[in-house]
Amino acid sequence: MGAAPxxxxxxxxxxxxxxxxxxxxxxxxxxxxxxxxxxxxRSRHELAAPLLCAVADGMGGHAAGEIASRYAIKRLxxxxxxxxxASAVAAALAAVNAELYQTMRxxxxxxxxxxxxxxxxxxxxxxx
Numbered sequence: 260m261g262a263a264p265x266x267x268x269x270x271x272x273x274x275x276x277x278x279x280x281x282x283x284x285x286x287x288x289x290x291x292x293x294x295x296x297x298x299x300x301r302s303r304h305e306l307a308a309p310l311l312c313a314v315a316d317g318m319g320g321h322a323a324g325e326i327a328s329r330y331a332i333k334r335l336x337x338x339x340x341x342x343x344x345a346s347a348v349a350a351a352l353a354a355v356n357a358e359l360y361q362t363m364r365x366x367x368x369x370x371x372x373x374x375x376x377x378x379x380x381x382x383x384x385x386x387x
Contacts, residue, residue, distance in 0.1 A: 263307035263383050270300045272314070282317030282325040282374075284332035291336050293329045306383045309340040313378040323372035330362070331355050331376050343382035352376060 272283035274295045281295040288304050288311065304310050315331045317324020338351045355376075363369045 263305045265303055265305045266310070266381065267301060267303045268310075268312055270296070270312075270314075271298070272296050282328055283314065284325075284328040285314045286332045286336040287312050289336055291332055293325070293332070306381055308382065309343045310381045311335065311338070311340060311378070312381070313376060315374045315376045318373040318375065323369045324374060326369065327359055327372040327374035328376075330359060331374050334358065335376075335378065340380055343380045343384065348378050348380050352378070 268287050270285050270287055270292075272281065272285055272292065272295055274281040274283075281293070283295070284291065284293040286292075287300070287302060290300075290302075292300075313332060313335050315328035317326075317328040334355050335351055340347055340351075359372065359374075363372060
């Protein structure tokens with residue numbers, strides 16, 4: 260049996276042209292960043308175990324978008340995905356969503372916060 264296939268991942272976030280602060284958060288294989296990046300981050304990963312890559316972008320114009328995106332990414336990065344299955348990603352995102360709603364209910368200053376999330380969960384079988 261040969262070595263597991265590997266993949267090179269490149270990441271970059273930027274605050275954009277309209278915001279004064281960054282509302283992006285990103286994770287690659289447990290590494291997490293919630294600051295605007297000064298350059299590209301490249302890393303190579305074997306796909307012997309599930310590889311999580313995700314980016315969240317706080318919804319501009321909504322309260323606390325950066326808090327929602329940071330929470331979503333940190334929570335997903337801590338999730339122990341056993342396999343690259345869409346149902347596992349969907350369940351994790353549903354849990355994150357419920358937790359963010361609960362946070363908003365308990366802290367009125369966060370009312371209306373939101374984020375978009377894009378997730379890729381890869382493994383040796385998925386290949387891409």
